[in-house]
Amino acid sequence: MQKIKSLLEAQREFATQGKCERYLAKVRWQNGVTCPRCGSKDVTYMDSRNKWQCSCRYQFSVTAGTIFHKTHVGLPRWMVAVWLMCHSPKGVSSKQLQRTLGVTYKTAWYMAKRIRRAMRHDVFEDLLCGIIEVDDAVVRASGDGTPSGHVKFEGKNVLGVAERGGLLRMFTLEDLKAKSIKRVIAKNLGAVQEIYSDAASRLFFLAEFGHHQSVAHAYDEYVLGDAHVNTIENAWSLFKRGLIGIYHHVSAKCLQEYLDEFAFRYSHRHEKPRLMDLVLASC
Numbered sequence: 001m002q003k004i005k006s007l008l009e010a011q012r013e014f015a016t017q018g019k020c021e022r023y024l025a026k027v028r029w030q031n032g033v034t035c036p037r038c039g040s041k042d043v044t045y046m047d048s049r050n051k052w053q054c055s056c057r058y059q060f061s062v063t064a065g066t067i068f069h070k071t072h073v074g075l076p077r078w079m080v081a082v083w084l085m086c087h088s089p090k091g092v093s094s095k096q097l098q099r100t101l102g103v104t105y106k107t108a109w110y111m112a113k114r115i116r117r118a119m120r121h122d123v124f125e126d127l128l129c130g131i132i133e134v135d136d137a138v139v140r141a142s143g144d145g146t147p148s149g150h151v152k153f154e155g156k157n158v159l160g161v162a163e164r165g166g167l168l169r170m171f172t173l174e175d176l177k178a179k180s181i182k183r184v185i186a187k188n189l190g191a192v193q194e195i196y197s198d199a200a201s202r203l204f205f206l207a208e209f210g211h212h213q214s215v216a217h218a219y220d221e222y223v224l225g226d227a228h229v230n231t232i233e234n235a236w237s238l239f240k241r242g243l244i245g246i247y248h249h250v251s252a253k254c255l256q257e258y259l260d261e262f263a264f265r266y267s268h269r270h271e272k273p274r275l276m277d278l279v280l281a282s283c
């Protein structure tokens, strides 16, 4: 909808349950109120109950079928949380959500996890097209099942695939063998013009997906004409800074969720006013 530029504006825009409900209804049902059960538009609003009744007799509120449904938190806090997570380039910690929203840490953690799920890469089915960069990295994650008070770190393999100037996706991988990388690439690429990567031999198969050119990082070669992976390199460094500065540590088990959240925000960095609406529509 309209552009909300600051936290203060967000708090004002989403000050009451009623304001939030109207905003959510506009985003969810851009082509008119639709029954979440049968998809019919033959619905009647019941003023006294603040709900719609469908011709299939199902009654529903604006939050029906969303992550906000029947939670004790109330829409004003949810909406501000979504706004914050969409507009903080490096992310927002549960601790910061707790302070800003005035909820318990447990609630803040739960809210962030739910919102993060609405940013999942498999929610969005668009294939990456045009000029593609592929690069892998190792991200420091805390291992699972470590006793409290002692955090043991391990390196996790991650693969990044980016459209230059467009979408970005990041994936955790068990290993960085050609077979594992290829599986991810095949699922996410559409019509490719050029594909750029590091000169590692395990990436030679990329030529099957488009005209492939590589730069030899091992020999300090980073840019060769148009061939470079700077888009992903920049994304890695922003992501890693967020990991250290905002979240301190993320468990290996949750790493994919954080990668999805980051990649979602990064992918839509040029269309910030739409960002929150995209999330709300998939909540």
Ligand SMILES: [Zn+2]
Pocket (backbone or CB within 6 Å): 035, 036, 037, 038, 039, 040, 054, 055, 056, 057, 058
């Ligand atoms: Zn219905």
